[in-house]
Amino acid sequence: MELKDLYRDVILDHNRTPRNFGHIENPDARADGHNPLCGDRLTISLRLNGDRVEDVRFEGKGCAISTASASMMTEAVKGKDRAAIGELFTKVHTLLTEQGSMPAPDLGKLAALSGVREFPARVKCASLCWHTLNAALEQGNATISTE
Amino acid sequence: MAANVLQSAPAQTYDVERVRRDFPILARHVHGKPLVYLDSAASSQRPLPVIEAVVRYEKNSHSNVHRGVHALSQEATEAFEGARDRVRRFINAHSTREIIFTRGTTEAINLVAQSYARSRFGKGDEILITALEHHANIVPWQMVCEQTGCTLKVAPIDRRGELLLDRFVELLSPRTKLVAVAHVSNALGTVLPLKRIVEAAHAHGAVVLVDGAQAVPHSRVDVRALEADFYAFSSHKLYGPTGIGVLYGRDSLLEAMPPWQGGGDMIRTVTFERSTYNDLPWKFEAGTPNMSGAVGLAAAMDYVDELGLDAIAGHEQHLLKVATSELTRIPGIEIIGTAAHKASVLSFTMTGVHPHDIGTILDAEGVAVRTGHHCAMPVMEFFEVPATARASFGCYNTVEEVGKLVAALQKVREVFG
Numbered sequence: 001m002e003l004k005d006l007y008r009d010v011i012l013d014h015n016r017t018p019r020n021f022g023h024i025e026n027p028d029a030r031a032d033g034h035n036p037l038c039g040d041r042l043t044i045s046l047r048l049n050g051d052r053v054e055d056v057r058f059e060g061k062g063c064a065i066s067t068a069s070a071s072m073m074t075e076a077v078k079g080k081d082r083a084a085i086g087e088l089f090t091k092v093h094t095l096l097t098e099q100g101s102m103p104a105p106d107l108g109k110l111a112a113l114s115g116v117r118e119f120p121a122r123v124k125c126a127s128l129c130w131h132t133l134n135a136a137l138e139q140g141n142a143t144i145s146t147e
Numbered sequence: 148m149a150a151n152v153l154q155s156a157p158a159q160t161y162d163v164e165r166v167r168r169d170f171p172i173l174a175r176h177v178h179g180k181p182l183v184y185l186d187s188a189a190s191s192q193r194p195l196p197v198i199e200a201v202v203r204y205e206k207n208s209h210s211n212v213h214r215g216v217h218a219l220s221q222e223a224t225e226a227f228e229g230a231r232d233r234v235r236r237f238i239n240a241h242s243t244r245e246i247i248f249t250r251g252t253t254e255a256i257n258l259v260a261q262s263y264a265r266s267r268f269g270k271g272d273e274i275l276i277t278a279l280e281h282h283a284n285i286v287p288w289q290m291v292c293e294q295t296g297c298t299l300k301v302a303p304i305d306r307r308g309e310l311l312l313d314r315f316v317e318l319l320s321p322r323t324k325l326v327a328v329a330h331v332s333n334a335l336g337t338v339l340p341l342k343r344i345v346e347a348a349h350a351h352g353a354v355v356l357v358d359g360a361q362a363v364p365h366s367r368v369d370v371r372a373l374e375a376d377f378y379a380f381s382s383h384k385l386y387g388p389t390g391i392g393v394l395y396g397r398d399s400l401l402e403a404m405p406p407w408q409g410g411g412d413m414i415r416t417v418t419f420e421r422s423t424y425n426d427l428p429w430k431f432e433a434g435t436p437n438m439s440g441a442v443g444l445a446a447a448m449d450y451v452d453e454l455g456l457d458a459i460a461g462h463e464q465h466l467l468k469v470a471t472s473e474l475t476r477i478p479g480i481e482i483i484g485t486a487a488h489k490a491s492v493l494s495f496t497m498t499g500v501h502p503h504d505i506g507t508i509l510d511a512e513g514v515a516v517r518t519g520h521h522c523a524m525p526v527m528e529f530f531e532v533p534a535t536a537r538a539s540f541g542c543y544n545t546v547e548e549v550g551k552l553v554a555a556l557q558k559v560r561e562v563f564g
Binding site for chain 2: 001003006007012037038039040041061062063064065066067119121122125
């Protein structure tokens with residue numbers, strides 16, 4: 001268990017200056033995510049064009065892992081359609097939970113999250129944004145909780 | 148660390164190294180570093196005399212209590228009822244009729260909520276709590292309000308985390324049927340002015356329940372001197388086992404209350420038409436109780452009495468003073484809860500770093516602190532923080548460990564820049 005595996009430079013950078021932070025006025029879909037264990041809250045809003053996520057923003061308060069994960073996620077999913085986002089989520093989930101798995105080659109920056117699985121208490125911090133995005137895509141308007 | 152603080156030794160001579168040898172878990176390493184356990188407010192560790200008392204009971208004396216004429220059943224009953232008397236002496240209750248064993252503080256409060264409050268309260272009645280309560284002293288009363296139509300009132304606190312006593316008194320009225328307050332705040336460490344709270348509540352005819360979970364390990368609690376009507380606490384914060392706690396209740400109140408849970412042990416006779424109930428305290432103890440837990444709790448009380456609660460408190464206050472002074476010096480750290488009178492609990496935040504990240508980095512250094520909302524979400528909301536990190540000190544912590552906390556916090560700064 002190495003701290004530098006968890007707090008990699010790219011993660012610290014996205015925590016310090018989160019990308020796509022804020023909200024979209026009159027979004028096509030939005031969802032609130034809540035981790036009652038640590039009090040993390042985030043809101044994701046989407047602009048959709050048919051099946052495609054044209055724009056995505058997030059806001060809220062969370063730890064470095066949760067903020068960086070959300071920031072990197074928004075960059076990764078912008079412009080993708082639901083099917084591609086679903087595939088990406090599966091790969092991230094595998095990365096976060098399966099010991100010894102190699103990051104899928106097309107994960108890009110998201111591969112920086114591979115250190116999280118050594119810290120089981122923090123996996124939910126990294127996955128909260130993905131579950132929230134899923135809720136927004138599936139239900140259009142929802143609140144989800146990690147518990 | 149600053150030399151002047153390190154040299155201000157506590158008034159008593161307190162041999163903390165000897166105390167530490169009584170706690171086997173403190174010899175552990177975590178992530179390759181010696182364990183620095185600063186989470187006793189969540190659950191304290193157990194000394195050998197407690198562990199051994201439980202093992203002795205399990206190895207030699209276990210059987211069911213209050214049943215059967217065989218030797219083991221009698222030994223188990225004696226051990227269990229002996230533990231009850233140990234608790235009575237520890238809190239200076241008048242009689243063992245007033246000592247109900249529960250699963251913990253939470254169950255004790257729920258017992259009063261469901262047996263006392265639910266059967267008496269109705270529309271127009273009020274329950275008064277404070278803004279610094281643990282969820283266990285909020286939610287049971289909200290449930291009673293839903294069940295009976297009574298109203299929950301909340302007395303505010305100030306930015307130091309102290310109860311605004313004047314506002315509390317203003318909220319009291321003939322409608323106030325029950326006051327439920329913490330003795331010590333788990334999230335902030337504030338010690339509440341209980342004598343004055345109880346006097347004011349009684350002057351308005353309200354019954355008082357005290358959540359003593361965080362107070363019992365740090366100060367001598369005398370329920371008769373406090374004149375509290377109900378006092379609830381847990382064993383596992385007092386160096387005893389989990390799964391057992393105590394509800395003290397005034398005899399006359401308990402006697403008039405209906406049973407809460409039904410089952411074996413709480414009855415005198417049962418027919419299909421009607422059952423009659425057992426005497427106090429067993430009327431409130433349905434089913435086979437936690438005997439080994441009670442035995443462990445009694446041993447924990449022996450243990451802290453042997454060390455002396457005043458000596459423990461003096462030592463902890465010294466640690467709190469050193470830690471407060473050291474953390475105040477670290478740029479970006481804000482201490483949440485700065486009441487004049489505090490137990491050894493130190494909640495804090497760090498600019499630009501979420502408490503969960505603080506917790507993870509401290510853990511990697513072997514330092515165990517609690518991070519999160521501490522089951523006191525309204526307190527977090529009041530201070531406008533999502534969570535805090537909380538270091539809490541027990542009888543076995545040392546000034547050197549405070550130094551390790553400070554060094555680990557410097558590490559947090561290094562990681563986050």
